[in-house]
Amino acid sequence: MLILGIDPGTATTGYGLVREEDDGAVVAIDYGVITTRPDTPMPRRLQYIYQEVKRLIAVHKPDAAAIEEMFFGKNVTAAISVAQGRGVALMAMADANLPIREYKPAQVKQSIAGYGNAPKEQMQEMVRTLLNLEKVPKPDDAADALAIALTALQNSRWERLVDE
Numbered sequence: 262m263l264i265l266g267i268d269p270g271t272a273t274t275g276y277g278l279v280r281e282e283d284d285g286a287v288v289a290i291d292y293g294v295i296t297t298r299p300d301t302p303m304p305r306r307l308q309y310i311y312q313e314v315k316r317l318i319a320v321h322k323p324d325a326a327a328i329e330e331m332f333f334g335k336n337v338t339a340a341i342s343v344a345q346g347r348g349v350a351l352m353a354m355a356d357a358n359l360p361i362r363e364y365k366p367a368q369v370k371q372s373i374a375g376y377g378n379a380p381k382e383q384m385q386e387m388v389r390t391l392l393n394l395e396k397v398p399k400p401d402d403a404a405d406a407l408a409i410a411l412t413a414l415q416n417s418r419w420e421r422l423v424d425e
Contacts, residue, residue, distance in 0.1 A: 262417060263290065265323040265354070266410025267314065268402045269347035272297060274310050275402030278321050279392065279410040287414060289392045291321065292403040303342075307349045314353035326354040327362040327413035329369065329405070362413045369405075372412040384408055 268275035277292040295313040297306035318326075328351060331344055354361050367377035373387045385397040385404045391411060398404040 262325070262414065263321065263323045264410045264413045264417075265317065265321065265326040265359070266406040266408070266413065267326065267328040267347075267350045267354075268405035268409060269328060269343055269350050270402065271303070271306050271310070271342045271346040272299065273400070273402045274314075274346055274350060275400070275404070275406035276314070276317055277398070277403060277407030277410045278317075278323060279407060279414055281414055281418075287392060287411065289394060289398070289407060291317075292398050292407050294400055294402050303345070307345055310346055311349040311353050314350050315356065318353065318357045318359070323359060325360040325362065325413060325417070326357075327364060327409045328354070329409055330363045330365045332366050362416065364409060364412050369408050369412045372415050373408045 263278060263280045266277045266279070274295040276295065278290040280288055280290050282288060295310055297309055328347060331340065331347065351361065370379040370384060371377040373391070374383050381401065385401070388404050388407050388411065389397045392407065398407055
């Protein structure tokens with residue numbers, strides 16, 4: 262099973278693809294970020310994010326997708342911007358008819374590190390360890406996207422066990 266994870270944003274959208282092999286091993290297939298320039302009009306930035314998520318789906322043909330749910334802090338302007346990026350990523354995944362899972366940040370932290378308030382450094386090291394990578398994935402948004410994809414993969418494993 263191949264899962265696309267998305268850490269949404271408008272300046273930087275992280276993506277990560279993880280696959281569960283037939284022997285149960287989990288490997289990182291691809292990860293990185295989609296970046297937009299702050300001097301580009303927002304509609305063009307959103308269009309670019311949409312096109313790039315569609316491109317990733319076309320290239321890798323994932324079986325499912327996962328995305329982080331919104332976390333509203335005190336900065337409403339930033340939250341609105343992230344929500345717009347999240348919306349176009351969701352649209353790209355829905356256009357591809359992918360099953361989509363959504364996770365709160367604390368759910369991802371609980372799944373990956375075993376603690377819903379795990380610090381970023383612990384999360385990044387756990388992603389590196391779980392995927393048997395030499396280095397922590399950079400930038401942070403890519404590591405977060407891999408964590409989201411790993412969470413979806415872990416949940417799908419549990420669902421398969423329950424269904425048996």
